[in-house]
Amino acid sequence: MHNKTLAEIIAGLNSGAFSSVEITGHLLNRIRQLDPQYNSFITVTAEAALASAEAADRQRASGNAPLFCGVPIAHKDIFCTNGVRTSCGSKMLDNFVPPYDATVVENFAQAGAVILGKTNMDEFAMGSSNETSYYGPVKNPWDVNCVPGGSSGGSAAALAARLTPGATATDTGGSIRQPAALCGVTGLKPTYGRVSRWGMVAFASSLDQAGPMARSAEDCALMLNAMASFDPRDSTSIDREVPDYTANLNQPLSSLKIGIPKEYFGEGLNPGTEQAVREALTEYEKQGATLVDISLPHSHLAVPAYYVIAPAEASANLSRFDGVRYGYRCEDPKDLRDLYMRTRGEGFGDEVKRRILVGAYCLSAGYYDAYYRKAQQVRHLIKQDFVDAFATVDVIMGPTSPSPAFAFGAKGDDPVAMYLEDVFTIATNLAGLPGMSLPCGFVDNRPVGLQIIGNYFDEGLMLNAAHQFQRATDWHQRAPEGLE
Amino acid sequence: MQWETVIGLEVHVQLATQSKIFSGASTAFGAEPNTQACAIDLAMPGTLPVPNEQAFRDAIMFGLAIDADIARTSMFERKNYFYPDLPKAYQTTQLEKPIVGRGHVDIELADGSKKSIRIHHAHLEEDAGKSLHEGSFEIHGHGMTGIDLNRAGTPLIEIVSEPDMRNAEEAVAFARKLHSIVTSLGICDGNMSQGSMRFDVNISVRPKGSDTFGTRTETKNLNSFKFMEDAIALEVERQIDLIEDGGKVIQETRLYNGDTKQARAMRSKEEANDYRYFPCPDLLPIVFEDDYIEQIRQSLPELPDARRDRFIEQYGLSRYDANSLSGDAAVAQFFQTAAAGSDAKLAANWIMGELSARLNAEDRVIQDSPVSADQLAGMIARLKDGTISSKMAKQVFDAMWNGEGDADGIIEARGLKQVSDSGAIEALVDDVIANSPQQVDNYRNADDAKRPKMLGYFVGQIMKASKGQANPQQVNDVLLEKLNALL
Incomplete structure (x- = not known):
């Protein structure tokens, strides 16, 4: 039952093959039994989940069931949930219970979904290995000695371990796609503005975007149908009709032009990863698509630009955690300065502090032009690379991350090596473009992700391309041994 | 030595919008602390600002009223600093593209002379909350600082003048004129005691005839014209004394206390924050079409x-x-x-x-x-x-x-009606003349020049007889007529 996709669960609930209480109960049991090994959940809301499953079953019996009625999913612990602790993976918010729902949470509630709990993540979404979580690292279900990727590592691992059939996630520089790749699941970061950021704890506001994670492209399409909306509470939300993302999944790919950026196949790419990606591209050719060699000449500037812009925005976004109104407050502050220094010193982990310091430095008088302004100029060039590329191709494909999952601690002492994990994903965030990752093979029993980058609002086309690949292959159906 | 004073003003004007600049909470004054602060005003995680269109309209109205350029594209920046009544630890304000550009405000002085004060720009921003310090707020007998966030997020326009004023009279005339403009536009209630307009005064002195500026100080948060006048006089005197005694003015922020009529230094330039301004990524640049501005121009009161x-x-x-x-x-x-x-x-x-x-x-x-x-x-x-x-x-x-x-x-x-009935008044006059033979004789014998002064007695008697209700003008007329007839 836990192997079922969202589409299969919806069909099963519709046909009466099983009830929401049954599948919800089954997954909650599984989480109770297995998650101690993976640590993919920070909070499991078992009681509330069963109560809403019961309510969903009644609603379904009354003949008025919305799409996700009774379908269990999990939310990344970055989305505010009314009455349920929202920690963002940080000691700073360990005691924080929001009095409001994120729009994404609201949208799923309206669609009838049952929430199993809140998934683990890198602290404030800062990390590519889930090692920065205050609640301890998430283990990769394919190899518990390896990281699941980050920052949405909890969502990805929970999917791989068959603890949930769908999970929300967020992506600021690759935080949906890289863990999806490392855990062998499918994840989509939509166009910036497609999904509301209201109620999503901010990391870097101009880059943050929420998206679905599931075990198939079809499931991602179903989830995106529920998630995406224009939200007047988010000034960067885009007022544009939400299409039915499942509508075009079965279009043939015979006229599809796929851009292959030479910069994504250079030095630093694991040979096994490259081989898996090349074989996936061959499958696309087999389906009639055309591969076109392209160049994204400013690709090498994406990581440095990102590590100026994202920390700069984060340094301001995280200033509100000051111990005055909510969240962690140090014991017995002796004065205001002490309150600030110790609250923030004790409440934040090292990686968060590192980024706040980097960000504050880049914005400081005398450095702003050299760092922040320059990075914004680079951002513009990177966006232009994509605009030029999409003049000739429909989608761009390449590896999601340079190598498969690595061992815990392998990059712990070297932030730059960790930052290079996102070398292929960051540019799309800087450009605001949609990107997705889907399983396309293995290296030493560790999954490899194929990345698809689309033009603005081309999520439908990307999902179509991914779905057609998944119809012809079974990489996405593979489960870690013992978790089938 | 003859000294010349140079004054520039930064004026915070609270806009009279119903709700805050980036949230739907009410801006009404005087509510219980923290009852008009929503999740956005409290900077709860994941909350986002949505601009209040009325604040833009108000700012544009002001810009049009002072004949200023209106930015066709305007944007917000974050000004970062930590303070307990600033929930996000940054103020959302405008730096590079303020909504109102260069303009001017014309003032008229007591002697009838006129002067045009140039406005450098005016920008939109959010107000902070209030800190209620020790003494006014106690918990368990300890002095504490309380935070009231009702004011947090109230829309302001900050109007920045050029240093065009040369004395307190000009500064006060300018401040009054701004008050007059914003209340006439209806964009501010003008209530100074509630902080609806607050003035920061930049003051420096220089030898008369010099064309370079002296070092300035900024006296902050004056909320009455009288305080402003007094604070300027005090600071000008302090600076001149300082320089004449061989000292130097240092650039600093000062606070004036209207009750004690004293000022003190708050912080010097060296202690000033690096605010690390950068464009607010939660708010997109705002573009104003010509039609939009034109429509506001047409509706200016x-x-x-x-x-x-x-x-x-x-x-x-x-x-x-x-x-x-x-x-x-x-x-x-x-x-x-x-x-x-x-x-x-x-x-x-x-x-x-x-x-x-x-x-x-x-x-x-x-x-x-x-x-x-x-x-x-x-x-x-x-x-x-x-x-x-x-x-x-x-x-x-x-x-x-x-x-x-x-x-x-x-x-x-x-029963206050005055008697204007001519018959009744004539009767009163006749009675008094008949009862005052001595005074009538005196009147008759007096020079023409002295006679008018002698009327007072008769008028007084007549008004007394009428219990104050006779129409004084009519009494005068009738009395004069009758007395002159006796000449």
Whole structure:
């Protein structure tokens, strides 16, 4: 039952093959039994989940069931949930219970979904290995000695371990796609503005975007149908009709032009990863698509630009955690300065502090032009690379991350090596473009992700391309041994 | 040495919007602490700002009123600093692309001279909350600081002038003119005691004739014209004394206390924050179409200068009176209502005289006047038609002030009608003349030049006999006629 996709669960609930209480109960049991090994959940809301499953079953019996009625999913612990602790993976918010729902949470509630709990993540979404979580690292279900990727590592691992059939996630520089790749699941970061950021704890506001994670492209399409909306509470939300993302999944790919950026196949790419990606591209050719060699000449500037812009925005976004109104407050502050220094010193982990310091430095008088302004100029060039590329191709494909999952601690002492994990994903965030990752093979029993980058609002086309690949292959159906 | 003062102002004007600049919480003044602060104002995680369109309209109205350039694209920046009443630890404000560009405000001084004060720019921003410090707030007997976030997120425009003012009179005239403009536009309630307008005054001195500026200080948060005048005088004197004693002015922020009439340094430039401004990524640049601005221009209400000119033209007021009555939008409205139902010049005199004195004495604004414009008009109508004398009018005014109702009712109830019946007045005059043979003789024998002074006695007697109700003008006329007939 836990192997079922969202589409299969919806069909099963519709046909009466099983009830929401049954599948919800089954997954909650599984989480109770297995998650101690993976640590993919920070909070499991078992009681509330069963109560809403019961309510969903009644609603379904009354003949008025919305799409996700009774379908269990999990939310990344970055989305505010009314009455349920929202920690963002940080000691700073360990005691924080929001009095409001994120729009994404609201949208799923309206669609009838049952929430199993809140998934683990890198602290404030800062990390590519889930090692920065205050609640301890998430283990990769394919190899518990390896990281699941980050920052949405909890969502990805929970999917791989068959603890949930769908999970929300967020992506600021690759935080949906890289863990999806490392855990062998499918994840989509939509166009910036497609999904509301209201109620999503901010990391870097101009880059943050929420998206679905599931075990198939079809499931991602179903989830995106529920998630995406224009939200007047988010000034960067885009007022544009939400299409039915499942509508075009079965279009043939015979006229599809796929851009292959030479910069994504250079030095630093694991040979096994490259081989898996090349074989996936061959499958696309087999389906009639055309591969076109392209160049994204400013690709090498994406990581440095990102590590100026994202920390700069984060340094301001995280200033509100000051111990005055909510969240962690140090014991017995002796004065205001002490309150600030110790609250923030004790409440934040090292990686968060590192980024706040980097960000504050880049914005400081005398450095702003050299760092922040320059990075914004680079951002513009990177966006232009994509605009030029999409003049000739429909989608761009390449590896999601340079190598498969690595061992815990392998990059712990070297932030730059960790930052290079996102070398292929960051540019799309800087450009605001949609990107997705889907399983396309293995290296030493560790999954490899194929990345698809689309033009603005081309999520439908990307999902179509991914779905057609998944119809012809079974990489996405593979489960870690013992978790089938 | 002769010194010249150089003054520039930064003025914070609270916009009279219903809700805050980036949230839907109410901006009403005086509510219980923290009852008008929503999740956005509290900077709860995941909350986002949504701009209030009315704040843009208000700022554009101001820009048009001072003949300024309106930015076609405007954007917000974050100004980062930690303070407990600043929930996000940054203020959302404007730096690189303020909504209102260069403009000017024209002032008129007491001697009738005019001056144009250049505006460097005006930008939109959010207000912070308030810290209630030790003494005003206690928990368990310990001095604590309380935070009230009701004001957090209230929309402000900050108006920055060029250093064009040369003395306190000019600065106060400029401040008053701004007050007049924003209240006339209806974009600010103008209530200074509630902090609706707050003035930061940059002051420096230099030897007269010098064309470089001296080091300036900034005296912050003055919220009355009187405090501003006093604070400028104090700071100018301090700077001149300092320099003449061989010292140097250091760039610093100062606080003036209106109660003790003293100022102290708050922080020097060296201690100033690096605010690390950068564009707010939660708010996209705002583009204003020409049509949008044009439509606001068309809907601009009458501005103070135009109103003054109209008062001179329409009501025949002197320039001085017209200036006094047109500056404050509420006063102007009061005057127009009162004048419409009575007599413009009398209405002007009563508003600038009795009413204004009574309001000042009780520290009230005209909106809170116990005597309404209609009531004043009613009283003036009776004064003008001779029903009551000026002296009676003062009694009627007092009664209206005390809430006794309209003039007609008071006149009736108190029997205040003056006698204008010529027969009755002639009888009174005849009686007094008959009863004052000695005074009549004196009058008859006096020089022409002395006679007018001798009328007082007769008038006094007649008014006394009439219990003060005889129409004094009529009494004068009849008396003169009858006395002269005896010559």
